[in-house]
Amino acid sequence: AQSVTQLDSHVSVSEGTPVLLRCNYSSSYSPSLFWYVQHPNKGLQLLLKYTSAATLVKGINGFEAEFKKSETSFHLTKPSAHMSDAAEYFCVVSDPYNQGGKLIFGQGTELSVKP
Amino acid sequence: DTAVSQTPKYLVTQMGNDKSIKCEQNLGHDTMYWYKQDSKKFLKIMFSYNNKELIINETVPNRFSPKSPDKAHLNLHINSLELGDSAVYFCASSRPSYNEQFFGPGTRLTVL
Numbered sequence: 001a002q003s004v005t006q007l008d009s010h011v012s013v014s015e016g017t018p019v020l021l022r023c024n025y026s027s028s029y030s031p032s033l034f035w036y037v038q039h040p041n042k043g044l045q046l047l048l049k050y051t052s053a054a055t056l057v058k059g060i061n062g063f064e065a066e067f068k069k070s071e072t073s074f075h076l077t078k079p080s081a082h083m084s085d086a087a088e089y090f091c092v093v094s095d096p097y098n099q100g101g102k103l104i105f106g107q108g109t110e111l112s113v114k115p
Numbered sequence: 116d117t118a119v120s121q122t123p124k125y126l127v128t129q130m131g132n133d134k135s136i137k138c139e140q141n142l143g144h145d146t147m148y149w150y151k152q153d154s155k156k157f158l159k160i161m162f163s164y165n166n167k168e169l170i171i172n173e174t175v176p177n178r179f180s181p182k183s184p185d186k187a188h189l190n191l192h193i194n195s196l197e198l199g200d201s202a203v204y205f206c207a208s209s210r211p212s213y214n215e216q217f218f219g220p221g222t223r224l225t226v227l
Contacts, residue, residue, distance in 0.1 A: 034214075043205065043219055043220040102163065102173075103214070103216060105158040105159070108157070
């Protein structure tokens, strides 16, 4: 069975400092992995995705994530936080062979950015 | 030119009522989904349809009945609403065998 664990429920950084949101996954297959962002009272927006191509994935708004199979991790990083990055972030795993396309969500990490 | 749209955005109703949430996508996708986000922001899939055919039904009470009149629409009908049904419901769509899903803005359901 697939699962996702986001290691921090809340992360607080100062504007201009690096962001690290941690995610570990469990999957019997080569998974597809995603990071989605949800701003307050908004829908979910895809930040980036890993689908067995390059292990370092670049996304929108300066975010990137590295797939590390040996560590079963897919941590999200950004070199310099911006106030507009404050939001809820979800690490998501999916089985590419699952016809239903079911996404398994992590519990979410709330990112706060201090001025 | 909204990709995935949902109506209504907010829905406040009494226990025991029946209500529907509509979802439409103009992306030409074949697969559509309903997710429920609880008060702790945890998201879980409820249903998945591919070309109007039910693919996933994740042990959701049978008070919840999805209906797909065509592949661009997936509506969610809820009978006999209960307090625990209060949540944000998200619709999403994707191409088959391509897991990137595009989400609608959500419908916040409050049952009083």
